[in-house]
Amino acid sequence: MSDEDILTGLAEIINEITGRPTASVVASASFTDDLDIDSLSMVEVAVAAEERFGVKIPDEALAKLKTVQDAIDFIKSAGVPA
Amino acid sequence: MTSRQDIRVLVTGVGAVTPVGDDAQSSWEALLAGTSGVTRLDDRFEWMEPLPVKIGAMVPTEPGDRLDRVEARNMDRSVRLALLAFREAWADAGKPDCAKERLATVIGTGIGGITTLLDQYDIFKEKGARRVSPFTIPMMMPNSPAATIALEVGAGAGTRTPVSACGSGSEAIAMALELLRTGRIDVIVAGSTESIFHPLPMVGFSNMRALSTRNDEPERASRPWDTDRDGFVLAEGAGIVILETEEHAKARGAKVYAELAGGGITSDGYHITAPDPSGTGAAAAMTLAMADAGLRPEDIDYINAHGTSTPVGDVAEIDAIKLAFGTHARSFPISSTKSMTGHSLGAAGAIEAVVVAQSIRDSKIHPTINRDKPDEACDLDVVPEGQRDLSIRAALSNSFGFGGHNITLAFRRYDG
Numbered sequence: 001m002s003d004e005d006i007l008t009g010l011a012e013i014i015n016e017i018t019g020r021p022t023a024s025v026v027a028s029a030s031f032t033d034d035l036d037i038d039s040l041s042m043v044e045v046a047v048a049a050e051e052r053f054g055v056k057i058p059d060e061a062l063a064k065l066k067t068v069q070d071a072i073d074f075i076k077s078a079g080v081p082a
Numbered sequence: 083m084t085s086r087q088d089i090r091v092l093v094t095g096v097g098a099v100t101p102v103g104d105d106a107q108s109s110w111e112a113l114l115a116g117t118s119g120v121t122r123l124d125d126r127f128e129w130m131e132p133l134p135v136k137i138g139a140m141v142p143t144e145p146g147d148r149l150d151r152v153e154a155r156n157m158d159r160s161v162r163l164a165l166l167a168f169r170e171a172w173a174d175a176g177k178p179d180c181a182k183e184r185l186a187t188v189i190g191t192g193i194g195g196i197t198t199l200l201d202q203y204d205i206f207k208e209k210g211a212r213r214v215s216p217f218t219i220p221m222m223m224p225n226s227p228a229a230t231i232a233l234e235v236g237a238g239a240g241t242r243t244p245v246s247a248c249g250s251g252s253e254a255i256a257m258a259l260e261l262l263r264t265g266r267i268d269v270i271v272a273g274s275t276e277s278i279f280h281p282l283p284m285v286g287f288s289n290m291r292a293l294s295t296r297n298d299e300p301e302r303a304s305r306p307w308d309t310d311r312d313g314f315v316l317a318e319g320a321g322i323v324i325l326e327t328e329e330h331a332k333a334r335g336a337k338v339y340a341e342l343a344g345g346g347i348t349s350d351g352y353h354i355t356a357p358d359p360s361g362t363g364a365a366a367a368m369t370l371a372m373a374d375a376g377l378r379p380e381d382i383d384y385i386n387a388h389g390t391s392t393p394v395g396d397v398a399e400i401d402a403i404k405l406a407f408g409t410h411a412r413s414f415p416i417s418s419t420k421s422m423t424g425h426s427l428g429a430a431g432a433i434e435a436v437v438v439a440q441s442i443r444d445s446k447i448h449p450t451i452n453r454d455k456p457d458e459a460c461d462l463d464v465v466p467e468g469q470r471d472l473s474i475r476a477a478l479s480n481s482f483g484f485g486g487h488n489i490t491l492a493f494r495r496y497d498g
Contacts, residue, residue, distance in 0.1 A: 044215065
């Protein structure tokens with residue numbers, strides 16, 4: 001799965017949960033500062049991403065995901081088949 | 083310094099979502115017309131199939147459809163209803179400008195976000211702990227409606243949630259009156275909400291034999307003071323009033339529905355669910371409310387009764403009115419909103435406060451529907467024939483709740 005595919009998936013999840021337009025979910029965007037996602041909503045995003053991408057995102061890892069690119073990198077390294 | 087006796091409290095806005103209307107005005111018109119909001123629900127809820135009760139009273143439009151999707155997403159249905167009623171009431175009051183530290187919310191509920199709780203437990207069992215919503219707690223906590231509205235309106239003078247079963251709505255309004263009389267608060271968003279259409283609470287009430295099983299005639303199932311009444315009809319809804327000190331309301335030229343003149347709260351100390359048959363506690367609530375308002379029994383022109391359509395409760399309320407008013411009990415009408423809306427538990431008292439405010443404003447009272455065969459033990463004027471024109475100087479609204487709660491609110495026409 002390409003970065004682009006993961007980005008598209010994350011954008012759809014974030015739109016569903018927060019109502020932010022998918023176009024605003026760019027790789028450089030910060031979850032808190034740019035996308036205004038609070039800690040509870042971030043848990044929802046992570047659980048939805050786990051389900052969609054078939055990965056596990058432990059809480060320690062989640063805490064380190066500051067930007068959308070961080071999440072893309074983690075999801076790729078966590079084993080989404082290319 | 084103003085003493086508490088000098089502070090008068092006015093109703094300057096109303097909002098409601100009820101089984102007979104999506105807002106306060108359409109609900110009021112439906113009530114005047116004698117419209118029932120009770121329907122069969124077993125086509126909507128498969129789980130009702132094995133239950134003896136297949137009827138209930140739900141609001142006309144899905145509350146989630148009237149809110150922004152994302153906004154509604156993490157709100158229990160009872161919170162959605164409260165928010166809709168609040169927005170209507172706040173707009174109706176002209177969105178009063180009030181300093182954050184002098185603005186409060188007091189929003190009750192009988193049961194709270196129980197459908198959220200039970201739905202999330204189903205997810206826990208079926209899909210595992212990870213899938214339980216991180217919003218479960220803020221969605222289900224009983225103070226969620228009060229807190230959600232406080233967030234939206236910017237209330238900083240406290241967010242309170244009285245819980246007294248079916249007395250919660252009236253208790254919230256009585257509490258708001260006391261708070262406004264302290265002189266520390268200018269405006270309070272007060273009211274209550276409830277929505278518990280889920281198999282477990284439904285079975286709970288059903289197994290108490292509290293609910294009507296008149297499934298074949300849903301619109302005739304809620305029949306307070308009728309010989310053939312067989313229990314209440316479960317309903318949902320929300321009612322909100324904007325309460326404001328006279329000083330604050332006058333300064334901004336607010337329109338006024340009525341004065342909230344007094345409140346009376348007592349407890350039976352008799353049984354966890356059954357009303358005290360002597361009616362002492364309920365009568366005392368009415369007497370206290372009148373005394374608090376500076377009203378005499380002969381000043382009362384109308385009582386909006388609790389009137390739930392249960393065999394025991396309906397007689398107990400009539401006896402309590404007779405105890406509180408003596409022979410004067412026969413000189414004014416009483417009617418039951420629940421004959422049409424069903425019983426929305428914690429929301430009922432707040433919805434009925436809205437109704438009393440509208441009754442005073444329009445000099446009209448709604449009927450009690452379905453009172454076809456009068457119960458001899460309930461021989462007061464319960465307005466069975468249809469709406470009535472009635473100039474109201476002062477009115478009471480009664481609410482009683484499981485646990486032995488008795489709450490009466492006293493309203494008075496406000497002539498400036």
